[in-house]
Amino acid sequence: MIAGYILRRLAFLPLTLLLVAFATFIVLRLTGNPVDIFLDINRTPEQVEALTKRLHLDQPLPVQFLIFLGDLLHGDFGESLQFTGSAAVVVWERVGATLQLAGTALALAVVLGVLGGLICAVWRDRAADAVISSIAIAGQSMPSFWLGLLLIEFFALQLRWLPTSGYGDLKHLVLPAVTLATILLPNFVLITRTAILELMGEQFVVTGRSKGMSRPRVLVTHILPNAINPVLSFLGIQLGHLMAGSIITETIFAWPGVGRLLINSISHRDVPVVEAAVFFIATAIALANLLVDVLQMLIDPRIRRA
Amino acid sequence: MKRRPVLVSLLAPLLALGSPAIAADKILTVGAAVFPDSLRSGTSSFASLSLMTQTNDLLVARDNKGDLHPALALRWETIDPLTMRFHLRQGVKFSDGVEFTADDVAFTINRVLDPAVAYAQAARISQVEKAVAVDKYTVDVKTKAVFPTLVRGLSDIIMEPKHYYEKVGPEKVAAHPIGTGPFIFKEWVPGDHYTLTANKDYWGGAPKFDRLIIRTIPDGSTRIASLVTGESQIIEEVPIDLIDQVNSSGSAKVDSISTTVGLVLTFDPTIKPFDNPKVREAFDYAIDKPLILKQILKGQGALLDGQVLTKGALGWNPDLKARPFDPAKAKQMLQDAGFDFSTPVPITTQNGKYVSDTDICNAVAGMLNKIGVKATVNIVEGGVFQQMSNARKWGPMHMVGWYNLGDADFAAVWYTQAGLRTRWADPEYDKLFVAARSTNDTAEREKIYHQMMAILNQQNPSIFLFGLPSLYGVSKDVTGFGAAADKLLRLTEVQLK
Secondary structure, three states: OHHHHHHHHHHHHHHHHHHHHHHHHHHHHHOOOHHHHHOOOOOOHHHHHHHHHHOOOOOOHHHHHHHHHHHHHOOOOOEOOOOOOEHHHHHHHHHHHHHHHHHHHHHHHHHHHHHHHHHHHHOOOOHHHHHHHHHHHHHHOOOHHHHHHHHHHHHHHHOOOOOOOOOOOHHHHHHHHHHHHHHHHHHHHHHHHHHHHHHHOOHHHHHHHHOOOOHHHHHHHHHHHHHHHHHHHHHHHHHHHHHHHHHHHHHHOOOOOHHHHHHHHHHHOOHHHHHHHHHHHHHHHHHHHHHHHHHHHHHOHHHHHO | OOOHHHHHHHHHHHHHHHOOOOOOOOEEEEEEOOOOOOOOOOOOOHHHHHHHHHHOOEOEEEOOOOOEEEOOEEEEEEEEOOEEEEEEOOOOEOOOOOEOOHHHHHHHHHHHHOHHHOOHHHHHHOOEEEEEEEEOOEEEEEEOOOOOOHHHHHOOOEOOOHHHHHHHOHHHHHHOOOOOOOEEEEEEEOOOEEEEEEOOOOOOOOOOOOEEEEEEOOOHHHHHHHHHOOOOOEEOOOOHHHHHHHHOOOOEEEEEEEEEEEEEEEEOOOOOOOOOHHHHHHHHHHOOHHHHHHHOOOOOOEEOOOOOOOOOOEOOOOOOOOOOOOHHHHHHHHHHOOOOOOOEEEEEEOOOOOOOHHHHHHHHHHHHHHOOOEEEEEEOOHHHHHHHHHHOOOOOEEEEEEEOOOEHHHHHHHHOOOOOOOOOOOHHHHHHHHHHHOOOOHHHHHHHHHHHHHHHHHHOOEEEEEEEEEEEEEEOOEEOOOOOOOOOOOOOOOEEO
8 A cells, every 4th residue: 555655656756756857957057158157258269169069059048958858868968067976976975974964953853853742732821831932933033144144153162162164073963954954943832832732732632631640641642643744744845945945055155065065066066976966966856855744644644545 | 879880881882982182193173164065177267277386386476475486397497488397396205105207397288278177277377288298397388369367377387297197197197196295195074174295305394393273164163262272273164253263262363465356346347337437437436445445354365456457566656546535526527427316227246156256245335325226235146156257247336356367368358358357348458468568578568567557547437446365364383474466375394292
């Protein structure tokens, strides 16, 4: 049943990626001839011709797209214009750093967010709820670049506990991961809180309590499993947000990830790298969304039946 | 209570992971603002050349002020008007032990000239026909025409090993460069850092520390934080509004020097009414340049003297001065010229390309507004600006910086028709430019450039604003480092406490 669902969803994946590839392709062509932007005014006609050929710009647009798709099927995005080597390899070298950062941030956001939401819901309208909810709302309204700089100021400059920036051991990961997590964390707190509060009034919870189950037991066996689903669907929606946030975070903390590479490549119009990076990000988000859906099905039999 | 040791023992390895390794090595870490994308030679950025010159020497090197000094070439002489002979330093070795000879020089120069290589600095030695090895330590550089800027042009071209290119090919060379320079390649992590070790046998004297790490830190505030905490000892490009933060930290100071970049606002005289030199001159009077220098550039850099050349460059005209700020006169001149004050005047600029570029444009627009001109600021992304420049369509005014590297030729060319960087055209100016390029007589060239600067001053194809500063943050633990006008890192004299 679930296997069938996964197969059906996987069958749609190429279509999603095709649309992404098409959109990237069109937008990059619409924002000007990459040859004009990449080569400066000292260019020779030979250089223009060579680059035009290399990017297949001498072909009609539909043909260009077909060539692009054909190369794509072989995992070939072409050679990077500004780096040495293939665009796919250039992007792949940065994937590890981004996954490390985004993964840690996501884990932090989910674990702390659900925990915070749980505390808020259980001690509703008490001091803990007020404090955590206020921090969550404050965090939600704080721009991440500002938070990043504040964290550097406090933990790196004042306390000297953590390095200001860079890629390396665990210490280097702390500040960027916290900054990135803060983009999502407040929402996880608020959504978990709402979900649990709604569930507390449900029939099955009241029944559980009247059977003589303790409050914590009802919470763990009945409420939490049901509260996970809204959190998961929110997580699926927020993955794009996470990638966007990682671009800013990577810049502030000099983190050598895909986000910073993407921005840099866009401004140089390194078309092959931009296409490869967008394609990687889109694939990652599509697969993660699939994973979220499958998890939801495993957890909630109602979705399986739907 | 019993659980605590378990927790501590679980956390201990994590914490240990983060503690810095204690090494006897003296390490210098530089925080770079702009980080090149590869170690391929011949890309057009100064950031790239700055990294390449750590491993590879030049025939003729510049110092921090821009003056030329013998490096791999000990001396050079003119054999005939079209031939310059270079006598090389003997006994210099590449880091793989192979001796550096005239063959390497001829190979490098001829490779730079090969259009298939697409070497960006080829334009610097565009008049060179070929280089020929005369004997093991002598090279003749033949030019197509008289070429007065040959030696200065060569100060941008790193010498590369012929034998290594022939053995592994250009891709492998870019992945692991070998040179005769003060440092030796160790590790390159794209988008993160470049690690080098000191070349103990360097002909110019071994560096005084063991390891060099150049890290990219794109954000200015983060860069300063890394300097103040001691993670880096030198940082590039201190943002001008954060100078005080460095100087008041107690652990570092800002070191600055004027670059040879002249920041200007160029008009498009094919757009009316900017075909009228009086209108352009009036705009010049309307801008309070000393105020912008003081308030926005915090006194760093210098006022241009009514010409594109920075003070001290060959050809800088000492008789010219910046026009004084006189808004009443500016307004009167515009009225006399029949200027239509309802004409929108967008000023096109990039954001972050030059120090405080957007802020300066905003101030200029504000000053023009004060005399009734409808000036606005149009900020465009780098790629878009490049496209505008290729088409030479920036709108009525745009901000640009021209560096001269100490010789008028390099900046003056952008006002010629052949230079393709301005719509302004003056046959007399073009004729003088060709004349200056056709003689090796420095005094004669200087005289011609003085005339050319006077024409620019009268005609105002641009409003000449400032010579831009180059600002470094330097830790108090560092001695022997100087801010460089050309933004190349020169680290052989640097010592760490």
